[in-house]
Amino acid sequence: MNNFSWYDATTLKEAQNEADTTVSDMLNKDKKGSSIIKSGGIDVMDLMKEGLITPEKIVNIRNIPGLDKIEFDTKKGVRIGANVTLSDIEKNSVIRDNYQALQLSVSKAATPQLRNMSTIAGNLGQRTRCWYFRSVEHDCLRKGGSTCFAKNGENDYHAVMNNGSCASVHASSIATALLAFGAVLEIALENGEKKEVPIENFFVTPYENIKNENVLKSGEIITAIVLPAVNNKTKSYYIKQGARQSYDWALADVAVVVELSGKKCKNARIALGAASPVPIRANSAESILTNEGISESSAKAAAEAAMEKATPLEKNAYKVAIFKSILQRAILKTV
Amino acid sequence: MDTKKIKMPYGISEDAITEVEREVPLNEPDAWPVNEKLKHVGKRVKRLDAYAKVTGEARYTSDIQLSGMLIGKMLISAHPNAKIRSIDTSAAEKLPGVYAVHVIKNEEEEAYPVVRYAGQPIAAAAAVTEAVAEEAVRLIKVDYDTRPFVVDIEKAMDPEAPVVYEAPVEQKASEGGEEIESGLKLTGNVRGPNEGRPRGELTSGFAEADIVVENTYRTQVQTHNALESHGMIVDWKPDGVTIYASTQGTQGVRNEFADLFDLPRSKVRVLVEFMGGGFGAKHGLGTHGAAAGHLAKKTGRPVKMMATRKEEQISQGNRPNSIHHLKVGVKKSGELTAIEQKSYGTAGVGLGAGVGGVAQSMYTCPNFKTAQYDVFTHAGPGAAWRAPGAVQGIFGLEQMMDELAEKIGIDPLAFRDKVDPSRVRKAGRKVGAERMDWSRRKPTGSDPGIIKKGIGMAQSSWWRIHSINATAEVKIFKDGAIEVRSGVQDIGTGTKTILAQVVAEEFGLEPEDIMVRIGDTLFPDAPGSGGSQVTASITPAARNAAYQAKLKLFNMVASNLETDVSDLKAADGYIFSSKDETKKMTFKEALKSMPVSQITATESRTKEYDGDYLHWDLGAVQFVELSVDTETGFIKIDKVVAAHSCGRPINITQLESQINGGIIQGISYAIYEDRILDRNTGHMVNHTLDTYKVPYAMDIPEIDIALMEDYNAKSSTDAYGIGEPSNIATAAAIANAVYNAIGVRIKEIPITPAKVLEALNKA
């Protein structure tokens, strides 16, 4: 790992002034800049240890006051500050009682030690774990190179949908639950203003921009993630399947949020992680459930529909079967 | 040699224990009774260094800092097959903080290293900090002339494939590794066959069979992931070299270093006080030790070179893969009539990818033939890896045995009762079946529902390996201190503690009273930790030395106690006359009364009392219960029952700990681990511990161990090893249990969700 200098920012403004680029831009060799922001630093460190980025300065935003609270409002929902750690979310009783899928997704992400360090904003800002992307030996499309090594290579863990340009999957499994809840990100802009970005619009697909996975530009800092209010008819569930039971990245993960009236589903939001380069909604599955009773057969039909458009690669067709199974199980868990 | 005749316990605790008479060297002690009658041996004695380890006080090689020490880093090859036109180290050498750069030479006639796999060590730089050394490595410019390569074993067997070596290759076996036959033919990348020791005649053998089954089994490459990576610190001073090594063999490092740098062995001292794990690949100097030597010689400063995790996985030794064909004939009555075996395996640029001798030796069968081939690929070298060859071989053999049993319509245990001559495994099958409650095993594939349970078992064999190059020195001092010294190392298995137990037993003291000083080549030679030979080799030496020291002490104190030397005994902290127990003194008092300041006795392991050399009968039987999710393909191991023999058990806790470890590694091999080399670039893509899957806490099932006492009357402690035997049967037992659960055989590991789903789809 290279030597670097350290700057402890105490205000958003300071952080915006001190950092001159983003990690994603630094990963692309054609981009300039030498200082980046870090919150928990888990992903930043991983990329540095691999020699993929060599920042000269690291701007720490963990000490900026006011970014580490979880606030709850029955009308507005829950607002999670950008610097809130995954452990804090995992243990929060309001989240556990009202946003079960989120709590589950957080508690299944990484390890307890990592969750103590990682922040929710950093989790959304982390880069893909595609092993070619993560290796200095493979200068792939996403890093400004000319090939995707995965497509005709070792694609065991890659995307089973929308994988025509880059077949990586987004690393955040928490985003799957956030997407199902329709979370909105608050982002501080360099000019001092704020914008609100629905999570759907936060992630960018490789078709739109292969060199980035989100819309963040240098000088933009996430300040909070807001989940809309839920009522006692809202039920949610989340399932993640890794290669082992102990901590592991998702081979497949699904989040289901439904509004129930009895056993009948009034409204469903279903999200798939590790299926596509960005977390996606399973719209066809949602429409199958809407205004239907939740049963073995409707759950199965929804799960089949969610995978209808799957285009697995040579080594990852098994992921399609896993998605179908865990989605069906997650839907049934809501009743 | 003068000898005496003594009676020794003989037999298996689960069966019957009798006595046997042996003629043994006169200077060795009388036999111990069975463990039940001993005070420390065969008990759950706590590791002497347990506190040092859990508190972090223990200093491993990677923790050691010497004054003025430089850190070395390796430059590794960016291509799998290349000729290097030039290496320019000038920019690296000019970087402030860099003391030296060393370019590795791997072929006499070539100026630059010949690159045969991606990630091969090429050059090393030593600098004041790790960051500077890394930067220096980045500044080394290598001009590669890249060539076509092949990393896949089957593609490498194609006559058109790019060749790894132009001319026939001979290599030394690594310590504890598979034997390597010399002089075998090389055709393209395929070397062999190694034909072992055939017997009988196959054609008539198969003609006699009622049923002939033929199958191909495949195992993957498993990398060497010790918690502490490979590496050493070399401190080269004018009067001699001191090496701190993360090694499985102090002697091996010393000898190789002395040979490489043309030094007398006496000028090289190798130390390893605490060792962060080794499974076979940490013998000898290694790439990092050799580079540290060159850099230390150049700079006159101590140089530390530890492999990174990536290097550890790519270049520091792996378990070769295998494609293992078996054809076996069986009569309906359950007799085996013929076994034909053919195997291919790749140890990358190395040799030693056989499937061992298990198919040849475990079961009674008059006709046997094998042909084992090594296939070279552009990949990192294989090395010894916990029961080399046997693990791969058993994976096929024990599934085959299950299938044969099914074909002739008898229970897998009953079938083995017919063809397995081993008495320990017979006892093991019995206890194991009881503990697993084998009778509840359902007919194959009959468990209803989505999550299906299965039970399976597999057996294994390993040699009773020992080395007579194993010497211990016991010193007793007037001030009360007692020391045992040997060059042997404790790689985490608990060697220190068992030496204290053995010496304490002989002196009638407590293990904590014994200071064990090992892991230092200044002390008497002892073998490396390979082949599961350490306990078998060094504990008799230590007991013999303690016995001689005790006799010397008895001679000095007998007159004080007014007794005959031959009447004296040592127990419970006292020395006393066995004729008149009032004539006694404490051990401490006895030491104080010595007319000299210290007594030293140095003794060695002698050959097996019954003249045997290697005996193939350390038996194990493992049972596995698991659940298979037939929708996701996910396997959960619920329970493992393991019945093992290792001669006389010395420390039950440590033995169980080894068996737990062996089983966990077996599980890991069966369902998680897999080295993945990119087919298009030749690079390992899963070289982190995040992507190279191993099980963690939640993946570990309940493990129930039945440790059998197995007295063979072969040495003064009659103890043998467990490290390797514990690791052999697990993967095959898992595969058999998966079959029992889902009714489809998966003949290839790791059994990932992808393979389970594929098998179910095909069924």
Ligand SMILES: Cc1cc2nc3c(=O)[nH]c(=O)nc-3n(C[C@H](O)[C@H](O)[C@H](O)COP(=O)(O)OP(=O)(O)OC[C@H]3O[C@@H](n4cnc5c(N)ncnc54)[C@H](O)[C@@H]3O)c2cc1C
């Ligand atoms: C072994 C391992 C297993 C893991 N398993 C999982 C898993 O199962 N599921 C999962 O979801 N994650 C997993 N992770 C990822 C982990 O959760 C993330 O690395 C972590 O959440 C990142 O958070 P951080 O605060 O450390 O981010 P940092 O490393 O500090 O930052 C990550 C990125 O976000 C940017 N950033 C940080 N904060 C902000 C902000 N406020 N505004 C704008 N940009 C910002 C940084 O510049 C950087 O580019 C795992 C990680 C490891 C190492």
Ligand code: SF4
């Ligand atoms: S899948 Fe995407 S990130 Fe991975 S190699 Fe291809 S382009 Fe790069």
